[in-house]
Amino acid sequence: MSSPSMNAQRRDAGQPSVIKSKSIPRKQRKATPQHPSVYRMTSKRKERTSEKSFERMPPEIILRIFSYLDPGSLFCIGLVNKHFQELSNSNFMWYQFYIRDCMKKKKAGREGRAIHDLGVQERPKGYWRNAFFKETAGLNVNKWRTKLKRIDPYSGLPRHTEDVIRSLCITWEITVTDGRGRRSTFEQSHASFSGTAVFVFWGAVTWPPFNQLTSLELHGVLRVPLDCPAPYRPCWKSVMSKIKLQGDHCEVCVSDKIVKMLYVGQGVTLGFWKDQWEIAFIMVNLHNHRLVERSLHASISPRPAAGVSALFDDVDPEYGLHGYAAYIELHDTVRVIMSDRFSQLFCRRDQICDGYLPLEVISENNRSSNTYLVGDVSLPWRTEALHGTIKDCCMINLTVTDEAKQPFWCVSAPVVMTKASQDTVSYDFGGEGFSILYRDSEGRVEMRLKQMDYKEQYFVVNLVIYIAVAKVNKHFGRDY
Incomplete structure (x- = not known):
């Protein structure tokens, strides 16, 4: 016969031993760790529950909470979802911001109270928000x-x-x-x-x-x-x-x-x-x-304002050919190299050639109108890591005004100074000759310069502005 101890050993060999929890003190017990995905699912459920509970709140309570926000936070919370966007566009709250901003600028008063009496909510949705944005941004059209x-x-x-x-x-x-x-x-x-x-x-x-x-x-x-x-x-x-x-x-x-x-x-x-x-x-x-x-x-405005055209004048036979003025400026990113204004520019009808009206600004025969460039012609550039300077390059700003002193042709673009291919003989300027040219669909600019031998200085000895005849005809209603 087998003894009870032998039967116990056989049972232990066939089954794993189980230790009862009663034999281990409570202080030594360890909680069984859960899988990380369980925590993620629990946290997501809590977030979804909190979001749903917040969205299920009555709109009046949500608006009451939103009323404690500043304009920037109120605008940003409207980007969360469509429900918050609709509530954050409340005319009443944005009207309060608008009136408060106007009070700071001393523009509110009777006008603001009158608008309030008419009913803030009668305005289209988002009206006072846009009005506040324009007021805060300083977009007062009449002022500027x-x-x-x-x-x-x-x-x-x-x-x-x-x-x-x-x-x-x-x-x-x-x-x-x-x-x-x-x-x-x-x-x-x-x-x-x-x-x-x-x-x-x-x-x-x-x-x-x-x-x-x-x-x-x-x-x-x-x-x-x-x-x-x-x-x-x-x-x-x-x-x-x-x-x-x-x-x-x-x-x-x-x-x-x-x-x-x-x-x-x-x-x-x-x-x-x-x-x-x-x-x-x-x-x-x-x-x-x-x-x-x-x-x-x-x-x-939804569209840019259209340009102003001159009225037709049938009394003046040369209308559109005289009364021009030009302001020309050469500059780099830091300083102005040359700036000058020239008035009483004109062109005779027989001078129109190749579809252009030549306006002679500086002539070699007229020494009194010569102007000069201050310093070297160069254009500095800079990136995040490197910087340098491009020589013989600058920016030209040209403004040609008509007889009514309205801007007629405006240019702002880079130009390059190159050595003149055919240098003219000049007894006043003995240095090398250079030229600066600009061209677009509305006209071109031709400038000739002379460099002084004993100074690093350039004198403009010839400057002609050519304006397209099609542009003149369209502006003045002519048929040159």
């Missing part, structure tokens, strides 16, 4: 248009353009599109102002390959100064120009040991690393003529 009416008699352009742009915090962006339709947007690196133009630079970004790009768009941007991250701030964007990058391009303007530049029109210049077509930087020159309106037209 009145400021831009003060014209500088020397340049013929508004004298407070820079002040208005800085007060409105206007910036510019570039959007490039590749062959697959993918769009990339880049904010400006910095901007500098001259008397007649704004020089905007993009240099601290990584651009897509140039051979894959099909178009480039320049936008004027006005952001509302809310207390929220810059990418989420509401803004107005206006398409100022759109340039196709496929097909033939202009020739390379000029280059140095590191980069080469290509002008693609409408004031836009692309800089490439030498011996390859990778974009290093982009420069944009914007003429001050109607610059504020062009940068903001999407926010003030």
Whole structure:
């Protein structure tokens, strides 16, 4: 017969031993760890439950909670979902912000109370939010248009353009599109102002390959100064120009040991690393003529204002051929190299040739009108890692006004100074001859210079502005 101890050993050999929990003190017990996915599922369930419970709240309670938010937080919470977007557009809350902002600027009072009496909720949804954004951004059209009416008699352009742009915090962006339709947007690196133009630079970004790009768009941007991250701030964007990058391009303007530049029109210049077509930087020159309106037209009106055409004058047989004035400025990104104004420019009917009206600004026979360039002609550039200077290159800003002192032809683009192919003999200037040329669909500029032998100085000995006859006929209603 087997003993009880032997039977116990057999049972133990056939089954695993089980230790009862009673034999282990409670202090020494360890909780059985759960799988990490269990925690994730639990946390997600809690988040979904909290979200659903918050969304199930009555709209009155949610609006009451939203009323404690500042404008920036209220705008950002509208980006969470459609339900919050609808509630965050409450006319009542945004009206309170609007009135509070007006009170700070001392513009509220009886007018605000009268509007409140008429009923805030009767306005379309989002009305007071947009009104608050425009008020906060300083988009008071009458105010800055009145400021831009003060014209500088020397340049013929508004004298407070820079002040208005800085007060409105206007910036510019570039959007490039590749062959697959993918769009990339880049904010400006910095901007500098001259008397007649704004020089905007993009240099601290990584651009897509140039051979894959099909178009480039320049936008004027006005952001509302809310207390929220810059990418989420509401803004107005206006398409100022759109340039196709496929097909033939202009020739390379000029280059140095590191980069080469290509002008693609409408004031836009692309800089490439030498011996390859990778974009290093982009420069944009914007003429001050109607610059504020062009940068903001999407926010003030659906379309930009049309140009003003002169009225037909059948009394003057030479109408449209005289009374012109020109203000020309050569500059780099930092300083002005040359600036001068010339008036009483005219062209006789028999001087019209090859579809152009020549306006002789500086003539070799008239020594009194000679002007000169101050310093070297060069254009500095800078990227995030490198910087340099391209010699014999600068920017030209030209403003031609008509007899009514209205801007008639405006140019803002890079130009290159080259050695003159046919140098003329001059007894007053014995140095080498150089030329600066500019051309577009509306006209061209031809400038000849002489370098002094004993000084690093250039004198302009000849300057002629050619205006397309088609442009003159369209503006003045003539048929030259």
